[in-house]
Amino acid sequence: MRHEDAAKAAVRGLGVETASWAYANSGTRFKVFPQPGVPRDPYEKIDDAAVVHRLTGAAPTVALHIPWDEVDDYTALAAHARDQGVRIGAINANVFQDDDYKLGSVTNPDPGVRRKATDHLLECIDIMDATGSKDLKLWFADGTNYPGQDSIRARQDRLAEALAETYGRLGADQRMLLEYKLFEPAFYSTDVPDWGTSYAHCLQLGERAQVVIDTGHHAPGTNIEFIVAFLLRAGKLGGFDFNSRFYADDDLMVGAADPFQLFRIMHEIVSADAHDPAQGIAFMLDQCHNIEPKIPAIIRSVLNVQEATAKAALVDADALAKAQQDGDVLGANGTLMDAFNTDVRPLLATMREDQGLDPDPVAAYERSGHFETIRDQRVGGEQAGWGA
Amino acid sequence: MRHEDAAKAAVRGLGVETASWAYANSGTRFKVFPQPGVPRDPYEKIDDAAVVHRLTGAAPTVALHIPWDEVDDYTALAAHARDQGVRIGAINANVFQDDDYKLGSVTNPDPGVRRKATDHLLECIDIMDATGSKDLKLWFADGTNYPGQDSIRARQDRLAEALAETYGRLGADQRMLLEYKLFEPAFYSTDVPDWGTSYAHCLQLGERAQVVIDTGHHAPGTNIEFIVAFLLRAGKLGGFDFNSRFYADDDLMVGAADPFQLFRIMHEIVSADAHDPAQGIAFMLDQCHNIEPKIPAIIRSVLNVQEATAKAALVDADALAKAQQDGDVLGANGTLMDAFNTDVRPLLATMREDQGLDPDPVAAYERSGHFETIRDQRVGGEQAGWGA
Amino acid sequence: MRHEDAAKAAVRGLGVETASWAYANSGTRFKVFPQPGVPRDPYEKIDDAAVVHRLTGAAPTVALHIPWDEVDDYTALAAHARDQGVRIGAINANVFQDDDYKLGSVTNPDPGVRRKATDHLLECIDIMDATGSKDLKLWFADGTNYPGQDSIRARQDRLAEALAETYGRLGADQRMLLEYKLFEPAFYSTDVPDWGTSYAHCLQLGERAQVVIDTGHHAPGTNIEFIVAFLLRAGKLGGFDFNSRFYADDDLMVGAADPFQLFRIMHEIVSADAHDPAQGIAFMLDQCHNIEPKIPAIIRSVLNVQEATAKAALVDADALAKAQQDGDVLGANGTLMDAFNTDVRPLLATMREDQGLDPDPVAAYERSGHFETIRDQRVGGEQAGWGA
Amino acid sequence: MRHEDAAKAAVRGLGVETASWAYANSGTRFKVFPQPGVPRDPYEKIDDAAVVHRLTGAAPTVALHIPWDEVDDYTALAAHARDQGVRIGAINANVFQDDDYKLGSVTNPDPGVRRKATDHLLECIDIMDATGSKDLKLWFADGTNYPGQDSIRARQDRLAEALAETYGRLGADQRMLLEYKLFEPAFYSTDVPDWGTSYAHCLQLGERAQVVIDTGHHAPGTNIEFIVAFLLRAGKLGGFDFNSRFYADDDLMVGAADPFQLFRIMHEIVSADAHDPAQGIAFMLDQCHNIEPKIPAIIRSVLNVQEATAKAALVDADALAKAQQDGDVLGANGTLMDAFNTDVRPLLATMREDQGLDPDPVAAYERSGHFETIRDQRVGGEQAGWGA
Numbered sequence A, B, C, D: 001m002r003h004e005d006a007a008k009a010a011v012r013g014l015g016v017e018t019a020s021w022a023y024a025n026s027g028t029r030f031k032v033f034p035q036p037g038v039p040r041d042p043y044e045k046i047d048d049a050a051v052v053h054r055l056t057g058a059a060p061t062v063a064l065h066i067p068w069d070e071v072d073d074y075t076a077l078a079a080h081a082r083d084q085g086v087r088i089g090a091i092n093a094n095v096f097q098d099d100d101y102k103l104g105s106v107t108n109p110d111p112g113v114r115r116k117a118t119d120h121l122l123e124c125i126d127i128m129d130a131t132g133s134k135d136l137k138l139w140f141a142d143g144t145n146y147p148g149q150d151s152i153r154a155r156q157d158r159l160a161e162a163l164a165e166t167y168g169r170l171g172a173d174q175r176m177l178l179e180y181k182l183f184e185p186a187f188y189s190t191d192v193p194d195w196g197t198s199y200a201h202c203l204q205l206g207e208r209a210q211v212v213i214d215t216g217h218h219a220p221g222t223n224i225e226f227i228v229a230f231l232l233r234a235g236k237l238g239g240f241d242f243n244s245r246f247y248a249d250d251d252l253m254v255g256a257a258d259p260f261q262l263f264r265i266m267h268e269i270v271s272a273d274a275h276d277p278a279q280g281i282a283f284m285l286d287q288c289h290n291i292e293p294k295i296p297a298i299i300r301s302v303l304n305v306q307e308a309t310a311k312a313a314l315v316d317a318d319a320l321a322k323a324q325q326d327g328d329v330l331g332a333n334g335t336l337m338d339a340f341n342t343d344v345r346p347l348l349a350t351m352r353e354d355q356g357l358d359p360d361p362v363a364a365y366e367r368s369g370h371f372e373t374i375r376d377q378r379v380g381g382e383q384a385g386w387g388a
Helices: A002-012 A042-056 A074-084 A099-103 A111-131 A152-169 A195-205 A224-234 A259-271 A294-314 A317-326 A329-341 A345-354 A361-368 A370-377 B002-012 B042-056 B074-084 B099-103 B111-131 B152-169 B195-205 B224-234 B259-271 B294-314 B317-325 B329-341 B345-354 B361-368 B370-377 C002-012 C042-056 C074-084 C099-103 C111-131 C152-169 C195-205 C224-234 C259-271 C294-314 C317-326 C329-341 C345-354 C361-368 C370-377 D002-012 D042-056 D074-084 D099-103 D111-131 D152-169 D195-205 D224-234 D259-271 D294-314 D317-326 D329-341 D345-354 D361-368 D370-377
Strands: A016-019 A061-066 A087-093 A135-138 A175-179 A209-214 A237-242 A282-285 B016-019 B061-066 B087-093 B135-138 B175-179 B209-214 B237-242 B282-285 C016-019 C061-066 C087-093 C135-138 C175-179 C209-214 C237-242 C282-285 D016-019 D061-066 D087-093 D135-138 D175-179 D209-214 D237-242 D282-285
Touching: A002 A294, A002 A345, A016 A042, A016 A087, A016 A294, A042 A061, A042 A074, A042 A294, A042 A361, A042 A370, A061 A111, A074 A087, A074 A111, A087 A111, A087 A282, A099 A111, A111 A135, A111 A152, A135 A152, A152 A175, A152 A195, A152 D224, A152 D259, A175 A195, A175 A237, A195 A209, A195 A224, A195 D195, A195 D224, A209 A224, A224 A237, A224 A259, A224 D152, A224 D195, A259 A294, A259 A329, A259 C259, A259 D152, A282 A294, A294 A329, A294 A345, A294 A361, A294 C329, A317 A329, A329 C294, A361 A370, B002 B294, B002 B345, B016 B042, B016 B087, B016 B294, B042 B061, B042 B074, B042 B294, B042 B361, B042 B370, B061 B111, B074 B087, B074 B111, B087 B111, B087 B282, B099 B111, B111 B135, B111 B152, B135 B152, B152 B175, B152 B195, B152 C224, B152 C259, B175 B195, B175 B237, B195 B209, B195 B224, B195 C195, B195 C224, B209 B224, B224 B237, B224 B259, B224 C152, B224 C195, B259 B294, B259 B329, B259 C152, B259 D259, B282 B294, B294 B329, B294 B345, B294 B361, B294 D329, B317 B329, B329 D294, B361 B370, C002 C294, C002 C345, C016 C042, C016 C087, C016 C294, C042 C061, C042 C074, C042 C294, C042 C361, C042 C370, C061 C111, C074 C087, C074 C111, C087 C111, C087 C282, C099 C111, C111 C135, C111 C152, C135 C152, C152 C175, C152 C195, C175 C195, C175 C237, C195 C209, C195 C224, C209 C224, C224 C237, C224 C259, C259 C294, C259 C329, C282 C294, C294 C329, C294 C345, C294 C361, C317 C329, C361 C370, D002 D294, D002 D345, D016 D042, D016 D087, D016 D294, D042 D061, D042 D074, D042 D294, D042 D361, D042 D370, D061 D111, D074 D087, D074 D111, D087 D111, D087 D282, D099 D111, D111 D135, D111 D152, D135 D152, D152 D175, D152 D195, D175 D195, D175 D237, D195 D209, D195 D224, D209 D224, D224 D237, D224 D259, D259 D294, D259 D329, D282 D294, D294 D329, D294 D345, D294 D361, D317 D329, D361 D370
Parallel strands: A016 A061, A016 A282, A061 A087, A087 A135, A135 A175, A175 A209, A209 A237, A237 A282, B016 B061, B016 B282, B061 B087, B087 B135, B135 B175, B175 B209, B209 B237, B237 B282, C016 C061, C016 C282, C061 C087, C087 C135, C135 C175, C175 C209, C209 C237, C237 C282, D016 D061, D016 D282, D061 D087, D087 D135, D135 D175, D175 D209, D209 D237, D237 D282
Antiparallel strands: none
């Protein structure tokens, strides 16, 4: 019972940030399959995010992507979010969709392109100021496709320079979250390909620069929970971009490909009390829903994070520590597996009822009529997508 | 000297098929960077392919992709190709870019969609008849993104049914080439994910169904030359889609990522005399040139195949066989490496001069003025891309 | 309730074969850590296997490895097994631990070595005759370490020849199960590296040759349940070597690395009623317990297979089929996940009580005193290991 | 010509360290195939290393592994090396072959085991003092096999503590080289799994702690030359353990699996002038020759490093820099490939003749009679292996 209460408390405190672009159309290089009811502007994206929050009670913030979410008046956008019951989360800079960025943005050999890219990063901080966002999230598509195409080392110098200028512009209560990614869109080298690179730059920059772990951005065989544990120990874990993948990339709902891995990640988090909002770890979804309906997929993803967190909180920490200290390999593993094998859905249903929520947010969404509303009302105009 | 002559002869006989879509714009899911001078219709694509053939003497055929290369009169298109000195190669069916295909084409749970997809395959055979093409190349984007989304097994039944109907429509001198691919665009399961699946279906279909190896479509650690050797032994290797990749996909110039691998593949080919055109192996490029100029990249790719073939033909087969039989591990490996380490570029330059070609086709292209011509003339209209 | 009964019935019918060598010492190339109480001969291994069966009611057969389990009188060994309540399962041939096999066994360039290796395979059939075993399980360590070391293709010819001779010697009620493995101990090429190779040879051999899937022997990103579904459809799935691995090899308890994957595999099995013993699929454990106590690890592994099977049997097949047919991606996935997320341990505990077993076999083993007995009695002599 | 002279100079300055254990028997977990003539003690290993140096002029140092190379009098061993014309290189600590280390060495949950392990590290520094070695090379087999087995984070604390104590004992002219490894022998988590972890600890320790890159210890898809470039830029690259692998581990001759990768690595080295011995990068071989004769395999490996270095030195750096600055993707790649495609063997043969060496060290070894001598003389006693 004690553990169940702890699990409920752990989950109740956890806010999962949803991404504005996940409500918009997306696809692969082969095809984007448009869906009915998709938002046509940032306001409508926020409306959808608010629906997710109302149903789950667990998605209080929504991340923006600039320029996909470019508006004339960011203060008004933030106000709209507040009116809807949510807040603006991280501002995601986008320096990969202009023709200028063909050979890179902040690492481009051309100083003019670098200037343009860095200016965009600075502009994103302006938007943070206007929206109250505290996190600047940086992912760079920069890299090269062919050996020799550019100097790997010189690109690091350029990257460091742009990061330093941007970091210098941050307000005292603002952070820089630096993401890494093994590959794609660059095929040969990526300028921030792994956590080590991100960590090294963040260390150089200062306290308010931290690493973001995108769960789908690792080489096969990478132990992601090791990275979580290492960065927590070093005080350099800024947050997650949650999603899952079977092989190559990061487009599936978090927990869909390997729920045990998500549990292991949350076990590291809970073991370090890093689910406590006071610790400032950002738990963000960064997924695309190419063939499945977007809003219920996002609700399902929030629930998946909650379920993994609840299971992690159910781990009998004392028994685990004792078995570990005793070198009882099977006992320690068994203690962890006991928690994973527990069905936490009833517990979370109760928790939701305590919060005045529907115990089954997915079913509640189906009944809510929201989909029928947006399908019928959002006609005309242009559906939002990655390019808009 | 004897080996050098053999190498020249091997290379001289080898025709590399270029792909119409490689001359068009392409990119990643993040961005397509358009290039100046890109063709605006299939006729202009063929013009570019003809330039590659004139400069290399080694690219006599060009593959089409339907509907990307849809025209009113395929006989006229084939005649245009002949006028330009090239022929139509494989017809590539495309059943992945209609909204209907969101959940699959020939494996879709909806029989109406399956019918539509199979009809497209049959239509491609009509185009073969009209253009004189002998090869129907099939790649299916079909698969699922989430466990449970569809029955893996039922999809195989549907696939088998569509393939059988299509195979039955082939003329006596026409072939079906069935490609496989580990992943993408489907994230969880792919309906033809590996050579075993393609092989099993081809075996079921009959003699004129053969496997295509796309060099970029394998899991990490896969020994591709093993597959080449196995399929040659079984009489089921139909051809290659050449390209290269460092991690995930298949967009780089063949030989760019791992020239030693390409050499090992060609060593299996040459060891089995399968470079002899009489054996009917199709050597096709299937690459995209997202950031590099397209025509010179394609010329470079043709040269890479030629260089790997020449090196393979330089292997001292008798010495290799003896060392293998003697269990002389280092001697056998050394014999292979001797050929790989040889610089065959002078030999190929001589061969080209003997053929009345420029010894350096890339430089010849730069001097030819073709790029300036197409850049200036191909203005207005819409550049061809994957979607057109 | 109906589903729960189906789940119990599915699990009750399932026998998991344990491996004699799993009770013996094992390790990595770096070090074997010996454990107290390890068997010193095949009789003691069978004693341990019998303990696992008595506690789980689910491990009625034990596989042998020849020559690790060489005895003078196999009939006596089989009788001993019967006395202990178990039977001899598959006979595993071992043609990789003689100095002669440095460059291969049945694919060795030296015909004398091939003869010796094939003779060993035939001898294993003699042992099948003597013990009543129905399955000859073949795994070949054969392959090469360096490109060029041997002819990939010639090795296939030699393999086919040895398999044909061996197959010809099988009795009418005996099978050949051909395993495949991506890599190791060969570093460059493996002679049976993937399911396609095994399948092609089995097809050539005849009905009583079938493929064995070792769950730990695949390249990263391989969808194993696809292979299960494909082979079931083709009538060529002979069985499993169960184990799990995070990156490279296959030494962990089945279900330990990715319990969701094991569930998906058993979902394919249950969907095809292939858990029904009448279908003849062999469910075998092939694991090594290098640092954890062996017998409880094997019990845990049996339970893991049972839990995955129970969850698979809980899948609402009608709802799943409907969602799949309707193209309801989230609904279909959700139906599968509902079963996976269910805690089946109480259900299985009940089932065991119905069978007159302890509901918790691991705890029952701890209480049984067996470990203390073998620790004290099995002193002197030489502990069994991979080499003996 | 200028470039050729530069290439010769670059290669002439490069010393490749060979490993004492590479001269001894080794194998996989399945089997060690012993070879005739293998050394029986550290003195004989040094004799073989001296042969490699005499023939190549490029292998002046030999690394030791403690306790595999334990002797009573290390000063005498160092003197023996000097007499043979070589020096003692890095001292490699071995804390993975005692029964105590089953659950780890310096990260073991048991403080007594940690003490023992750290004491061994300190003892290795004593041996450095006695032999004149400047480099302490640390590789830890430490990790866990099962999730939950131990606290990932606590193990980092323990690791940091042991490293700090050891670092504190180093002399002013001694270094600590910290290796990382993705997996094996631990199957689930490894305590130093990637360069980021090693880098972070080295940063914490101080200037004389540096990262060692073992080329065979990376996840699929990892860009190793990126790591080289990054660590050079950060002043934290201590050296290499050279070898190559196709899939899983690290036992093949360097350059055997992917010669282009080795070239790209050496291109980063040469671009930073890091081949200059004054920069202190250690170029070490860490390979095992399981089926091929050891001494010629080691000679071949030294030549492979020389050839890659020569090719790297032939890169037209000015043309490359210009093409990179101009964004000329194909031009830049072509400049790199021109160097790679050059056959540098004649150039290196000339260089050797200039040095008074045989132009073909492998052939010279075959003719030298050394193998026949050791085969005949090294009889009786016990051949050295990984365990001795």
